[in-house]
Amino acid sequence: MKLIKLNLSYIVFLLVIAIGFTSCQEDDILEHAQKKSEQIEENSDPAISSTSKKGKSNQETHTASSTVRVLVNGNPLTWPNNRANPVNVNGRVMVHMNTIFTRLGYSVQWIQNDPNRGNLSSVVATKPGRTIQIWVGDTWAKVNGSWKQAAVAPYNNNGYVMVHSRFVAENSGSRTDWDQQTTSVQIYYYDEPDYGFYFFGSQPGSNPTADAVGCQKFVPGVANPFFDPTKPTIIYVHGNAPNAVQSQSREDFLLDEGGLNVQSHNIWKAQGWNVAIFYWIQFADEGNNIPPYKVEKKIYTANSEVGMRWKGSNGNMYVSQAIQRPVKDLFAEEYRKIFTSSYSGAEIRVVGNSLGGNLTMAGLLEVYRRNSPRLPSRITLMDPFWTAIQSTGSPQNSWYISGFDENVTNSADYGGLSAEIYAARGTAIEYFRTSLLGANGLSARAGRASAVCHFGIDFLGSNPTNQVRKHTIPVRQYFHSRGVAAPLEVSRPNILTSWSPTGNQAMSAATPNSRIRQMMVPNTHWNQLGGNDGGRGTATMADDRYHTRLGLW
Numbered sequence: 001m002k003l004i005k006l007n008l009s010y011i012v013f014l015l016v017i018a019i020g021f022t023s024c025q026e027d028d029i030l031e032h033a034q035k036k037s038e039q040i041e042e043n044s045d046p047a048i049s050s051t052s053k054k055g056k057s058n059q060e061t062h063t064a065s066s067t068v069r070v071l072v073n074g075n076p077l078t079w080p081n082n083r084a085n086p087v088n089v090n091g092r093v094m095v096h097m098n099t100i101f102t103r104l105g106y107s108v109q110w111i112q113n114d115p116n117r118g119n120l121s122s123v124v125a126t127k128p129g130r131t132i133q134i135w136v137g138d139t140w141a142k143v144n145g146s147w148k149q150a151a152v153a154p155y156n157n158n159g160y161v162m163v164h165s166r167f168v169a170e171n172s173g174s175r176t177d178w179d180q181q182t183t184s185v186q187i188y189y190y191d192e193p194d195y196g197f198y199f200f201g202s203q204p205g206s207n208p209t210a211d212a213v214g215c216q217k218f219v220p221g222v223a224n225p226f227f228d229p230t231k232p233t234i235i236y237v238h239g240n241a242p243n244a245v246q247s248q249s250r251e252d253f254l255l256d257e258g259g260l261n262v263q264s265h266n267i268w269k270a271q272g273w274n275v276a277i278f279y280w281i282q283f284a285d286e287g288n289n290i291p292p293y294k295v296e297k298k299i300y301t302a303n304s305e306v307g308m309r310w311k312g313s314n315g316n317m318y319v320s321q322a323i324q325r326p327v328k329d330l331f332a333e334e335y336r337k338i339f340t341s342s343y344s345g346a347e348i349r350v351v352g353n354s355l356g357g358n359l360t361m362a363g364l365l366e367v368y369r370r371n372s373p374r375l376p377s378r379i380t381l382m383d384p385f386w387t388a389i390q391s392t393g394s395p396q397n398s399w400y401i402s403g404f405d406e407n408v409t410n411s412a413d414y415g416g417l418s419a420e421i422y423a424a425r426g427t428a429i430e431y432f433r434t435s436l437l438g439a440n441g442l443s444a445r446a447g448r449a450s451a452v453c454h455f456g457i458d459f460l461g462s463n464p465t466n467q468v469r470k471h472t473i474p475v476r477q478y479f480h481s482r483g484v485a486a487p488l489e490v491s492r493p494n495i496l497t498s499w500s501p502t503g504n505q506a507m508s509a510a511t512p513n514s515r516i517r518q519m520m521v522p523n524t525h526w527n528q529l530g531g532n533d534g535g536r537g538t539a540t541m542a543d544d545r546y547h548t549r550l551g552l553w
Contacts (some may be wrong), residue, residue, distance in 0.1 A: 074217025155418035173313030175490035177212030190313040199226035202269035239354030241284040243418030255476035258539025259461040264479035281312040339374040358385025361415035383438030416445020428516035435470035451519035481508035487544035506546035
């Protein structure tokens with residue numbers, strides 16, 4: 001009963017915080033039909049706009065490319081042959097029409113010599129809720145009955161119709177990014193459930209450029225330029241993602257606070273690490289559900305009232321293409337595909353933030369139970385969050401799920417059990433409490449089995465008490481800390497004397513695993529000094545200073 005009271009009071013606190021804040025292959029048709037491109041300038045049909053005429057191929061520079069990659073949900077598209085490779089048209093990537101439409105779930109119909117559009121041939125791509133019709137040689141297209149204009153007109157490239165990748169993707173409810181360093185088009189397609197480990201490339205330079213950072217999902221048997229099985233690996237697991245699907249935003253490693261403007265994962269890449277994010281964004285987006293118990297249920301079970309529903313690009317929740325395994329199982333399955341007996345990297349680290357810390361401990365428990373050949377040497381929990389879901393009480397209760405194993409009755413203790421198992425086998429576990437949102441797990445078993453650090457930030461400008469930002473920004477600070485000196489542990493005999501270094505390091509990504517294991521002391525935590533004395537006013541952790549205190553609070 002005491003635990004339940006604590007959870008209910010915490011829920012009230014969270015609510016207060018919430019107030020403040022079948023198709024025809026066009027290739028076959030074109031191969032056996034007239035392959036001559038339509039000449040728009042010779043067509044006097046008034047339906048063909050003057051803008052379209054300006055977009056004709058004789059005024060464009062077409063450069064075929066074997067280096068440009070197009071990825072959909074982190075997996076590179078493959079083309080029928082070299083004639084269908086992506087083409088650079090004045091800086092815009094044109095791709096084989098049938099390949100991209102089919103990958104995005106469309107059926108494709110070819111219409112030869114459409115009399116309503118000056119006898120231009122057209123393609124009608126359809127799927128439930130969306131229809132796109134394009135005309136070869138015309139920049140104007142119809143999307144669900146409305147006219148829209150592409151930057152480049154589709155054209156016939158030796159029997160293959162090429163279309164502007166961004167136009168097709170973004171009019172299909174997808175987000176498109178261009179990464180200059182890897183010459184890649186990244187399409188995030190939200191009308192299918194997507195999850196997995198996305199490995200990242202570096203972004204050279206001290207400041208990030210305007211383009212996206214290249215990444216590719218790990219798929220067995222598919223070459224991945226950002227993953228080397230001989231290198232050490234660090235994985236970040238994101239947490240609750242309210243409204244992220246409709247805003248088409250995913251977490252990355254950009255630290256642009258406290259005077260810094262860096263891609264924090266670059267440091268790890270430069271030091272020879274593989275860097276990945278485990279994305280489960282469509283399962284983690286249940287909107288502004290505070291506390292996010294509906295999301296948390298998906299971590300543990302596929303059989304609650306929300307099942308394994310996922311959010312599509314239109315904001316609706318779907319159970320089609322349903323995955324009948326909880327996210328902790330999905331995490332473990334994907335982890336085991338990567339870290340097989342052939343993986344020889346020196347170590348594996350996993351960093352989880354918020355509900356991602358919750359998922360980290362639950363997923364790694366599954367990894368351990370499945371006798372995985374490689375387990376992490378270090379686990380970092382950044383403000384981990386557990387709600388009050390439990391296996392006691394009435395099934396009609398919002399917090400109820402069908403039960404936990406190992407004789408635990410709630411999710412926090414489940415995470416604690418995982419921490420105890422890994423601690424017993426010598427894994428270094430660190431637990432950063434960075435905001436009020438990360439307080440609820442400290443009294444549970446996860447906190448007691450970890451090295452605990454109370455970490456603060458005082459550089460939030462006009463809103464210094466914003467708990468959501470305090471909850472997430474430190475993740476990027478932690479990744480950045482790999483490239484600077486580890487913070488200092490300090491002490492003083494009494495309040496009248498000044499703080500002096502003890503000769504020991506405090507917690508950061510630069511702190512050795514051996515030191516973290518030394519700090520896994522029961523009923524003790526490291527507390528960051530306040531103000532400038534403790535380095536709270538800067539984003540770097542190099543000037544941070546910590547002292548030890550009894551208890552986890």
